[in-house]
Amino acid sequence: MRIGVITFPGSLDDRDAQRAVRLAGAEPVALWHGEHDLQGVEAIVLPGGFSYGDYLRAGAIASLSPIMAEVIAAAEAGMPVLGICNGFQMLAEAHLLPGGLVRNDHGSFICRDQALRVENASTAWTSGFADQQQITIPLKNGEGGYIASDETIARLEGEGLVAFRYLDVNPNGSMNDIAGITNARGNVVGLMPHPEHAVQEGFGPDTPAAMRSGIDGLTIFTSAVASLAAAAA
């Protein structure tokens, strides 16, 4: 099973996303933003970072990269696509997901272990979670405030398209505490927190059991592997 991770100029968490794919049991495939070849991958991860230095708006320039034409077509055809942080910003800029991300309401970059509630456990990237499961994964961003029109927010809430919601603390002023959303089909998911930083014991967030032992993020990647396997079966 091959899952592509696209590297843009200024991508930072691309190798981390590749590691997460590998730990989830799939083969990570490095894709380059300047090409048009998806190399036959079955799912795609748009990783975190500061593509193009966040110039113009975070994710705005990357959403026009050559490979995004193929990503958009594949997403519309049902391929699982995950956007993490800067990748979420790209998905919003590319109109694969509604709304947008703006500067954190407190004005600073914030890095913290963030508690989330899984609000939709039936997408390609969340099917491994229990509905309403509480998880902790790292959050780190400067422009993570989710905004959308009232109608969009109403539709997201009404149709169950909020995938993840911030628990305890809203770290960036996101409307309705929204941390991540999905499209109606459930194949395209974007979120601001970084699941690829909670995939391996020793390198994730602290848990009550042990230092840095949190691996809640891994389920996002194993969910995709499972949905691809189910689709193939």
Next chain:
Amino acid sequence: MTDLFPSAPAAPTTTAPTRPAPDSVANAAATPDREQPYGALGLKADEYASIREILGRRPTSGELAMYSVMWSEHCSYKSSKNYLRQFGTKTTEAMRKNLMVGMGENAGVVDVGEGWAVTFKIESHNHPSYIEPFQGAATGVGGIVRDIISMGARPVAVMDALRFGAIDSDDTARVVHGVVSGISFYGNCLGLPNIGGETYFDAVYQANPLVNALAVGVLRHEDLHLANARGVGNKVVLFGARTGGDGIGGASILASDSFSAGGPTKRPAVQVGDPFAEKVLIECCLELFREKLVEGIQDLGAAGISCATSELASNGDGGMYIELDKVLLRDPTLTAEEILMSESQERMMAIVTPEKLDGFLRVVEKWDVETSVLGEVTDTGRLVINWQGEEIVNVEPRTVAVNGPVYDRPVAYPTWIDALNADTAATLPRDGDLRGQFLALLGSPNLASKDWITNQYDRYVMGNTALSFPDDGGMVRVDEESGLGFAVATDANGRYCQLDPYQGARLALAEAFRNVAVTGATPVAVSDCLNFGSPENPEVMWQFSRAVEGLADGCLELEIPVTGGNVSFYNQTGDVPIHPTPVVAVLGVIDDVARRIPSGWQDEGDNIYLLGTTALELDGSAWAGVIHDHLGGLPPAVELDAERALAALIAAGGTESLVASAHDLADGGLAQALAEAVLRFGVGARIWLTEIMERDGVDATTALFSESTGRVIVSVPREDDVKFRGLCAGRGYPVLRIGVTDNSGELEVQDHFTVQLDELRGTHRATLPQHFGPVVGQ
């Protein structure tokens, strides 16, 4: 589309009529008596005279620009060189065993085994960070990271040692906000985890904050690159950002004084950073290294092209020919002198063989990195630079880069120091309210939580961070298969150094060493950033000489070599120098980061042991400073043999998994260490001081707040108790059981006080937000 072979930007002589005609070598020879503004460029009369003697004529304005920046204190180490030699002479063959590259290159490189090497260095960016804190700190990170790339390494971590003025001074918030957001902006955008560092507030840094940035890189042995220009006919290539007018110190003076009829141009002396350009440059360089397309490489930092060309030539075959018109410019009106001196960021210079040039250009084009071929390596022994068809520089490169002036500055024993040393804290009253003092220290600016700062840094990126703040040292995995990793910590206590710079430097070394040891890693190498006042003040030179001697002696005793670093002089407010602040960074190696040791308690029911003994050592302590506003006496004794024994003991305890946590005792003594161990994971403890007091003959205040060295608290699971005691007995290291962890949700010091976890946390966290703003989620 990148223009790979631009000519000079659109015939500058005709399109920029205000641009002065170049001062050529021929012109210099023909006009020997022309007055030159060497003083405004920071050169002394005798230095200017020796340049004339070296050249046998007056320098051209371009040559003057090069000599003036390269002979500056910052680039030439002219006041410190005579002392820094000790780091070499006090290094034994055994200490060099794992050293692949020592002092003198862009950064030291240490063999860490399994074919891996680690390179690290710490460097100051103090003055720019006061003038323009955001860009000053940001470009400090950028500069040290380029040093790491130059060695052929992938940068994998950063950390910072920061010193600010008094926390309640108005200007401190400006500097703190700027510096922290600058580091956050640049480091986060580069995708480098920030894994630690230290922050202190003290009025002595009021108008002279210290921003010392450290970076670590990893490489395979075969990827090692050096900064030299070898191979006649090889190309000299400049790539990365365009050259602009930023960071030009004296060049505008030179240009305006000598030439420009149109009046002086005011250009910013602080560089402006673009981390996106640097991130792309990192990936581009790593691909160039992977494809073996580069023979030698050097980053452009202080003194820009002047430094890169003269150093590359000096370290190589000795000759180089450059056409300066080929430099890609952000501002086409720059003069040759300004181009030579510009400190525009995110630029690198590489030496490339003619056969590999096409391959090189393909890679830089892939990354959209602008590139121009400036010239080539020659066998003339001269660095020759042409501009607009005329020769404007013709020098022997070593006279610029290597054989600059060296000074034996006057040294004077400070008139005030005997009185300061006589004023011991031992006479201060030690009968105060211990609970109140404990909380006062915990909430004092230097001991309070630094979450407000560290929450603005990405500590997760790259997915290899095994330890970061608030643990004693940062730790990063190098090899995903084996778990091989490194740990690093920085320390310096300016108060100790003010009392005794020799001892203070050794204490900084001992603490950084101990902070690495408690993570379970074995310390292997040192980098230092020596921050001092003016070298023209003989008392400062005495402090400097003593600190260097202390550090060099200490490294020899610990048998770990100094691999590089930097000296920053002229740190003072008016005539008052800062406390001597030799920031010491220690690098350690650990076979498997899975065996790293946390700094806090995670489980209830573990026994808490204090390793080491406690003496009445409150001089220079946080207790003396916070409770009594006192600084005097002599700093704590430090026995480096004991530190080595302690490090070996903890390493053994870690390897055998006997030690569940280990935390260094330093500022604030046992009390602060206990508080931090509770706060790390919220596990409480009951502590008794009676046995410490009886064995060491000290009172409770001393037991809690003394800063005696060679001490660590460890927690040991009950089932490992016998083995752990056996380990300590076998090694003869003093050990006492002083408490147990529990689920009480409080820290109880029996017979003295109890503090609930909430109050501990509230006190620890409140101070920085009071001054700088809230922390998300707190």
